Amino acid sequence: MASLRDIKNRITSTKKTSQITNAMQMVSASKLSRAEINAKAFVPYMEKVQDVVASIAAGSDNTSHPMMVARPVAKTAYLVITSDRGLVGGYNANILRKVMNRIRERHTSKDEYVILSVGRKGTEFFQKQEMTILESSIGLSDHPTFAEIKEIARKAVGMFSDGTYDEVYMYYNHFVSAISQEVTEKKLLPLSNIESTGSTASYEFDPSAEAILEVLLPQYAESLIFGAVLDGKASEHAASMTAMKSATDNASDLINGLTLSYNRARQAAITQEITEIVGGAAALE
């Protein structure tokens, strides 16, 4: 049985750990509420872009743009959004598992797909698997602005347009609630099923519907990526909050158990001491 001092040391160190995890939980909670605000701020933009794209697509049947046309698939790109740091529970593992399963189902050789990675965890993972990473973005801030992801979004869309790959799937954790996040797979390109969220008006196009699509579709695809990153970030903070909460809970369970055995050991020591004294006194009589 561990000595009194050993137990005491463990209690103190566990307490310190729980203080840290508790603080991290509160930090994540406040980051989460900001991430939710950011995600909300983005909604009007997304809805508007979607509306206009939908009304153009619906208005002119003969309008087609390379980004909307499915072509024979020689190469698939997987855009995977993970976090930069750990301590977020199953956040990264869930996404990566899903991606790996998909890849195994769909492909037999490594030449058939490429990876676009946002987040250090994913990038490191795919490097270890020796997969082709065409583009990676590490070090996003906790509350990314559009400017931060513009670069990778532009490249992801650009490489589809120039034929580097023929379809793009996007993987990220969708924020459902503070305790639940869902791994989501979304086909990004070619664009399909653009649904309108509101009433569609018939527009005049200046100079032409084609020219508008030329500007609009890349912007639409980029904003889809940005939306996913924001969603992923909110999930990341939520996952981190949950993970830290359960770590804190575990620590306090541990501390309770340890305190119990500390008290037992203390009581045992006292009892033994008394027995020895009594025994000693009896021997003198």
Added chain:
Amino acid sequence: MKTITVNIVTPDGPVYDSEVSMIIAVTATGEMGVLPGHIPTVAPLGIGAVRLKKENSTELVAVNGGFLEIRPDKATILAQSAELAADIDIARAQESAKRAEGLLQAKKDGVDFKRAELSLKRAMNRINVYEGNV
């Protein structure tokens, strides 16, 4: 006086929302003035200043890319970035103008001229809007 509602929205959130009497924007085909009651139109925007005329004042917004969607009583500008004159970080704009100019003049290989040019254009646009000389 008749007015039209203008919304300027970027991925980072709404930037502007107000009633104005006239909008002047730089579209891909040239400058375009929009008055209340305009026919529904969509036009892509370049890098430039959007002028929003009110009764007796004009507000300037530096807009980068995106497009303009007009309905008779409402206009929406969807831009990748947009800043009101008062919100422009002038030091940053001057810094990036200098950097882009340096890149363009260096004429080195491996420099993405198109990007440097765009970056210069954006910076100049911000500076112009900030100083109000559009």
